[in-house]
Amino acid sequence: MNDVQIMTGNSAAAIGAKLSAVQVVAAYPITPQSQLAEILSQYIEGGELRAEYVRVEGEHTALTVCISASTVGARVFTATSANGLLYMHEQLHWAAGSRLPIVMCCVNRGVGAPWTIFNDQQDSLAQRDTGWIQIYCRNNQEILDTVIQAYRIAEAVYVPVMVCYDGFVLSHTMMPVAVPAAARVREFLPPYQPHTILSPEDPRNLNPVLFPWRRENSAGVLCDGYMEMRYKLQAALEKTPAVIQETNRDFASVFGRDHGGLFWEYLTEDAEFYLVGLGSMASEATKAADMLRQEGIRAGTVGVRVFRPFPAQALREAFQKARGIVIFEKGISYGYEGPLCSDLKAALYRAERQAPIHNYIAGLGGRDVKARELADAARASWQAMEKGIHEQPTSWLNCFTG
Numbered sequence: 001m002n003d004v005q006i007m008t009g010n011s012a013a014a015i016g017a018k019l020s021a022v023q024v025v026a027a028y029p030i031t032p033q034s035q036l037a038e039i040l041s042q043y044i045e046g047g048e049l050r051a052e053y054v055r056v057e058g059e060h061t062a063l064t065v066c067i068s069a070s071t072v073g074a075r076v077f078t079a080t081s082a083n084g085l086l087y088m089h090e091q092l093h094w095a096a097g098s099r100l101p102i103v104m105c106c107v108n109r110g111v112g113a114p115w116t117i118f119n120d121q122q123d124s125l126a127q128r129d130t131g132w133i134q135i136y137c138r139n140n141q142e143i144l145d146t147v148i149q150a151y152r153i154a155e156a157v158y159v160p161v162m163v164c165y166d167g168f169v170l171s172h173t174m175m176p177v178a179v180p181a182a183a184r185v186r187e188f189l190p191p192y193q194p195h196t197i198l199s200p201e202d203p204r205n206l207n208p209v210l211f212p213w214r215r216e217n218s219a220g221v222l223c224d225g226y227m228e229m230r231y232k233l234q235a236a237l238e239k240t241p242a243v244i245q246e247t248n249r250d251f252a253s254v255f256g257r258d259h260g261g262l263f264w265e266y267l268t269e270d271a272e273f274y275l276v277g278l279g280s281m282a283s284e285a286t287k288a289a290d291m292l293r294q295e296g297i298r299a300g301t302v303g304v305r306v307f308r309p310f311p312a313q314a315l316r317e318a319f320q321k322a323r324g325i326v327i328f329e330k331g332i333s334y335g336y337e338g339p340l341c342s343d344l345k346a347a348l349y350r351a352e353r354q355a356p357i358h359n360y361i362a363g364l365g366g367r368d369v370k371a372r373e374l375a376d377a378a379r380a381s382w383q384a385m386e387k388g389i390h391e392q393p394t395s396w397l398n399c400f401t402g
Helices: 010-018 032-046 059-071 082-087 090-098 142-156 180-189 226-255 280-294 312-318 339-348 371-386
Strands: 004-009 024-027 054-055 078-079 104-107 131-137 160-165 175-179 263-266 273-278 299-304 307-309 323-328 355-362
Touching: 004 010, 010 032, 010 104, 010 142, 010 160, 024 032, 024 059, 032 054, 032 142, 032 339, 054 059, 059 082, 059 090, 078 082, 078 307, 082 090, 090 226, 090 263, 104 142, 104 355, 131 175, 131 226, 131 323, 142 160, 142 175, 160 280, 175 312, 180 226, 226 307, 263 280, 263 312, 273 339, 280 299, 280 323, 280 339, 280 371, 299 312, 312 339, 323 339, 323 371, 339 355
Parallel strands: 024 054, 024 078, 078 104, 104 160, 131 160, 273 299, 273 323, 323 355
Antiparallel strands: 004 175, 131 307, 263 299
């Protein structure tokens, strides 16, 4: 049975970590993530969670602690936001290169300078090439459930997972959330089986400097070089979409909630015009699709849940009947366009049907984005596409550009 409670997104993430029986937590406070770390510290101090809470002087060290604890066989958790995530950048690469199944919540917030404490997704999008799996959540229920799923995914492929959700929009907003029983979560999530070996009887040298070529170790065994290690990480990420889909199916079977696996769809059965986004932006776009439907435009929404590894083949299939696509993004790849737009264009390059794609940058630094504003932008794009205008410069929504 589920226990339905009213809670914030940060509380949902903390409960997800507690139900996953994490053994080590290391985090450093930064708005809007601080509440999550505080809740976990209370669980540990109060005896609700048997884990070690390691206090550190910064985010770089927080992830370093998690790397060390995961290496010796502990299930670990951390969380951060914005510039805190940027402080971790070196160790993001180290965690992925070490093939450690760490789970971290990124409570999305705009990156300084100039300073902002409000939401966009620039922080996590800027770290998309560090080798981490990235999953974006649309509501508080999905946050709790995704944290649990993330451990099963990470420990199946030995790749770290970043669970991303919008700061304040979700982190501090209260919603009804069904909390599963701990016993059922234990059945769904097996104990962590580390792939590293630390034993006095079998000493190992972890992550030594590697030469460009393969070479024999002291026992005469031919070992991988640096490039083989990079290939194996890429190969693990390439098989991750199937693991994510299987995990989602199993979770839905056990708990009765299906979050879509790689992406979720709304009103797409007969859609010819698609509104696309990540996390809460895509959720808002469902209301815009409703408005366009009332005007006779067959609009639907696709929420991309997994941004890395990018589900190119699955999205090609989802958009095979599309006559037009608009993408709303809370981030930009400076000097070009939104990163989701670039990746989707690349994915559809080999599609039989080449639907026009228009890109909108919206909501940076917490600027409000209403469903009617998304509908207005989408309508303008649809009308332009109908007139044969298939390309247009990236547009900035609700931004004074004069």
